[in-house]
Amino acid sequence: MMTPTFPPPGYMRTETAVPGIDVWMPKPPDENHQEVVQFHCPQCDATTAFSTDGGGLTCAHCGYYEAPQASLVGKGAQQFEFTVETMERVAQGWGIERKELACSRCNAHITIATDMLTHMCPFCHSNQVVQVKAPQDVLRPRFLLPFQVDGDTLRRQTAAWLGSSWLLPKDLQRLAHGTQFTPIYVPAWTFDAKTSAGWKAEVAHTRTRTVGVGKNRRTQTYTEWRWESGQATLTFDDLLINGASNLSPVLLNQIRHFDLQQLVAYEPHYLAGIQAQAYDVSLDAAWERARQNMRAQTKEACQRQATSRRMRNFSMNLDFRDESWRYILLPLYVAVYHYNNQPYQLLANGQNGQIAGQRPVDWRKIILAIGAAFLPALLLGLLATWMLVAGNANGNTVLFVTFGLALIALIFTGITVSQAQKMDDV
Amino acid sequence: MENWLSDWQTDVALAACEQCDWLYVLPPSRLAGRCPHCGAAALAALDETTNKPVYTHPPELVLPFQATPRQAQQKVLAFAKGAWFAPADLQGERLNGRLQPLYLPLWLVDADVQAQWQAEMGFDYQVVSHQEEYQNNRWHTRQVKETRIRWEPRVGTLQRHYDNQVAPALEEQAAIEKEVGRFDRQGARPYQPDVLTQAIARLPNRPPDDAWPDAQLALMQAAGDECRQAAAADHIRQYHWQPHFANTHWTQLLYPIYTTYYMDDNGKTHTLTIHGQTGRLVGRRLASMKKARRGSLAIGAVAAALFIVSFILLLAGLVYEVALAMAGLLFVVAVVTAVAAFIPILVAWYLNHHSK
Numbered sequence: 001m002m003t004p005t006f007p008p009p010g011y012m013r014t015e016t017a018v019p020g021i022d023v024w025m026p027k028p029p030d031e032n033h034q035e036v037v038q039f040h041c042p043q044c045d046a047t048t049a050f051s052t053d054g055g056g057l058t059c060a061h062c063g064y065y066e067a068p069q070a071s072l073v074g075k076g077a078q079q080f081e082f083t084v085e086t087m088e089r090v091a092q093g094w095g096i097e098r099k100e101l102a103c104s105r106c107n108a109h110i111t112i113a114t115d116m117l118t119h120m121c122p123f124c125h126s127n128q129v130v131q132v133k134a135p136q137d138v139l140r141p142r143f144l145l146p147f148q149v150d151g152d153t154l155r156r157q158t159a160a161w162l163g164s165s166w167l168l169p170k171d172l173q174r175l176a177h178g179t180q181f182t183p184i185y186v187p188a189w190t191f192d193a194k195t196s197a198g199w200k201a202e203v204a205h206t207r208t209r210t211v212g213v214g215k216n217r218r219t220q221t222y223t224e225w226r227w228e229s230g231q232a233t234l235t236f237d238d239l240l241i242n243g244a245s246n247l248s249p250v251l252l253n254q255i256r257h258f259d260l261q262q263l264v265a266y267e268p269h270y271l272a273g274i275q276a277q278a279y280d281v282s283l284d285a286a287w288e289r290a291r292q293n294m295r296a297q298t299k300e301a302c303q304r305q306a307t308s309r310r311m312r313n314f315s316m317n318l319d320f321r322d323e324s325w326r327y328i329l330l331p332l333y334v335a336v337y338h339y340n341n342q343p344y345q346l347l348a349n350g351q352n353g354q355i356a357g358q359r360p361v362d363w364r365k366i367i368l369a370i371g372a373a374f375l376p377a378l379l380l381g382l383l384a385t386w387m388l389v390a391g392n393a394n395g396n397t398v399l400f401v402t403f404g405l406a407l408i409a410l411i412f413t414g415i416t417v418s419q420a421q422k423m424d425d426v
Numbered sequence: 427m428e429n430w431l432s433d434w435q436t437d438v439a440l441a442a443c444e445q446c447d448w449l450y451v452l453p454p455s456r457l458a459g460r461c462p463h464c465g466a467a468a469l470a471a472l473d474e475t476t477n478k479p480v481y482t483h484p485p486e487l488v489l490p491f492q493a494t495p496r497q498a499q500q501k502v503l504a505f506a507k508g509a510w511f512a513p514a515d516l517q518g519e520r521l522n523g524r525l526q527p528l529y530l531p532l533w534l535v536d537a538d539v540q541a542q543w544q545a546e547m548g549f550d551y552q553v554v555s556h557q558e559e560y561q562n563n564r565w566h567t568r569q570v571k572e573t574r575i576r577w578e579p580r581v582g583t584l585q586r587h588y589d590n591q592v593a594p595a596l597e598e599q600a601a602i603e604k605e606v607g608r609f610d611r612q613g614a615r616p617y618q619p620d621v622l623t624q625a626i627a628r629l630p631n632r633p634p635d636d637a638w639p640d641a642q643l644a645l646m647q648a649a650g651d652e653c654r655q656a657a658a659a660d661h662i663r664q665y666h667w668q669p670h671f672a673n674t675h676w677t678q679l680l681y682p683i684y685t686t687y688y689m690d691d692n693g694k695t696h697t698l699t700i701h702g703q704t705g706r707l708v709g710r711r712l713a714s715m716k717k718a719r720r721g722s723l724a725i726g727a728v729a730a731a732l733f734i735v736s737f738i739l740l741l742a743g744l745v746y747e748v749a750l751a752m753a754g755l756l757f758v759v760a761v762v763t764a765v766a767a768f769i770p771i772l773v774a775w776y777l778n779h780h781s782k
């Protein structure tokens with residue numbers, strides 16, 4: 001019942017409000033906060049970095065390898081509540097503070113912005129992980145998804161991706177092999193919540209009735225509005241909201257399928273040699289966006305319950321419950337390749353290799369293809385005109401076929417252009 | 427054996443109730459009366475030198491009566507007045523004649539405590555939640571705050587003195603408190619022998635040794651609450667301690683009640699108790715089944731008479747058709763009356779099973 005040693009290990013004395021009573025509490029876990037963690041090789045003293053194919057630390061100089069000690073937490077990773085305290089700290093923001101750091105390897109003095117979590121000394125190229133002191137402990141990154149795809153795999157996938165459509169120039173694939181992929185960690189927020197809603201609306205029902213007499217007797221359709229109501233509850237699990245404002249939301253959306261079962265507890269060695277950004281979309285802004293998303297989905301669920309989608313005077317109320325959040329880092333690869341002196345940006349999911357980005361569409365190919373599609377219709381059209389002028393009775397039939405072919409060509413054009421647009425324009 | 431009753435410094439006797447075993451110290455004039463607890467017919471005077479109770483010392487403190495006998499009598503009158511089918515013995519004046527002031531004992535414990543303790547302390551904190559309303563194609567958001575409790579472990583030491591922690595001096599203390607209510611211990615006065623000129627005092631049946639575990643529980647509760655304050659917490663649970671006690675001091679406190687009683691049809695006594703401070707009366711107001719049965723029987727007789735008359739009219743109806751209609755009407759009245767005959771019994775039964 002009572003611990004034999006007193007105070008128990010891991011406890012520290014704390015304040016008391018009653019004389020004669022002394023109080024001990026558990027020591028907070030993060031007592032030894034290291035501001036900068038440096039990585040160098042125990043064998044040759046060169047800089048070590050996180051290896052994206054093995055998951056450990058490697059020395060590029062002598063080949064030293066330190067096996068990973070991951071602590072997989074998955075979706076069970078701790079989630080935090082929206083306490084008034086946290087939300088007030090969040091509202092204050094961190095400010096664009098810059099930090100003066102002295103490199104412990106070469107003693108160079110460098111200034112870095114606190115929105116970067118990692119840093120490489122420009123003088124001695126040593127990898128350093130800056131452990132940012134957040135305004136509150138929970139606002140440090142606590143979990144991350146480690147890189148599971150390496151650059152070589154990614155280059156192969158890029159080549160396939162660039163060669164996957166006839167709309168793209170032929171020589172594009174070759175470029176993929178030279179593309180340099182830079183791994184970076186980007187910040188993200190995950191949100192959990194339950195919504196429970198009640199709704200009511202006037203729903204339209206189409207009815208028919210017979211009016212008039214004798215000759216004027218006819219059926220008429222009319223709309224009958226009937227009140228309907230219902231309840232809906234939705235559970236949201238790990239809704240992902242981007243924490244970096246400088247990333248294209250369109251591209252990010254295309255590669256957003258991260259498997260959060262692979263979440264690990266944050267350790268500085270995951271960040272060694274990899275760029276990492278702190279969030280600049282604050283918790284409350286991200287939560288606002290997540291809530292908008294959740295309530296839109298809840299509204300949709302409510303409206304689906306109505307017996308018809310045509311309705312008026314729709315109203316609903318919605319309660320959020322069990323809300324929680326997490327701040328995590330997601331692994332991404334960024335690459336830029338040049339085609340015809342134009343830079344094209346690529347983004348890849350560092351966990352599953354999904355690729356998104358702008359691709360240079362060969363518009364000449366497309367114009368030629370569209371022209372070719374319309375050619376049969378054009379020729380037949382000329383034939384039909386000649387036949388009609390000549391008084392041939394089959395002219396009308398040929399004209400119909402011409403219209404049919406033209407329609408097919410038009411549909412083809414629409415599909416092709418929209419596809420090309422998607423590739424070209426991000 | 428010494429005459430310990432002399433410690434009470436006034437002329438008192440020792441008596442026991444043979445029915446409920448309560449032991450009283452009382453003025454000799456009250457020896458002839460009934461037991462103020464169970465109403466048993468006679469108290470048996472005991473020889474104090476041969477029958478030594480488990481605890482014999484006079485009390486140190488007494489809570490005086492705040493409800494006067496007059497106020498208590500008025501409560502009894504009001505109680506007796508509102509009774510349906512009251513048993514013959516349940517009459518205000520009669521009950522007031524039996525009103526008996528009575529003191530019951532309670533322990534107050536003082537102690538120095540030294541302890542190691544551990545507990546889970548609860549700290550209130552607030553979280554922000556949202557409620558939304560969609561109307562006229564627009565969302566309206568409302569922020570709501572919710573209080574939650576964060577539990578954290580704490581351990582500590584304690585060196586404190588506690589005064590006047592309550593421990594029961596009677597086995598029945600919990601039951602009495604549940605029935606009669608709590609007493610305000612402010613305003614206790616040192617024992618004066620004259621409190622026993624009219625009133626009866628009950629002797630403790632739990633001496634300090636026996637009540638000590640309960641006293642420890644009270645001390646632990648007081649200490650737990652102080653530890654919670656020390657840790658600036660809002661709540662506490664899972665409090666465990668290893669205490670050492672020193673300088674424990676026991677005080678006997680008497681608290682005041684009035685009792686009276688009435689007998690039901692079967693001669694069984696029912697006690698009424700009045701809180702000596704607030705004047706609140708508790709007790710069951712039973713209805714007399716005998717009276718109710720008599721009422722039902724009277725109405726039933728009327729119904730039977732009506733049946734007979736309606737039957738006669740029915741026979742007459744064979745000759746005079748007018749009588750047939752009268753017979754039908756009377757028959758209906760007779761049935762209604764027969765049903766009504768059950769009402770007194772049902773009411774009495776309900777009162778006896780649902781009165782508290």
Ligand SMILES: [Zn+2]
Pocket residue numbers: 041042043044045046059060061062063064
């Ligand atoms: Zn090395």
Ligand SMILES: [Zn+2]
Pocket residue numbers: 103104105106107108121122123124125126
């Ligand atoms: Zn350096």
Ligand SMILES: [Zn+2]
Pocket residue numbers: 443444445446447448461462463464465466
């Ligand atoms: Zn008795």
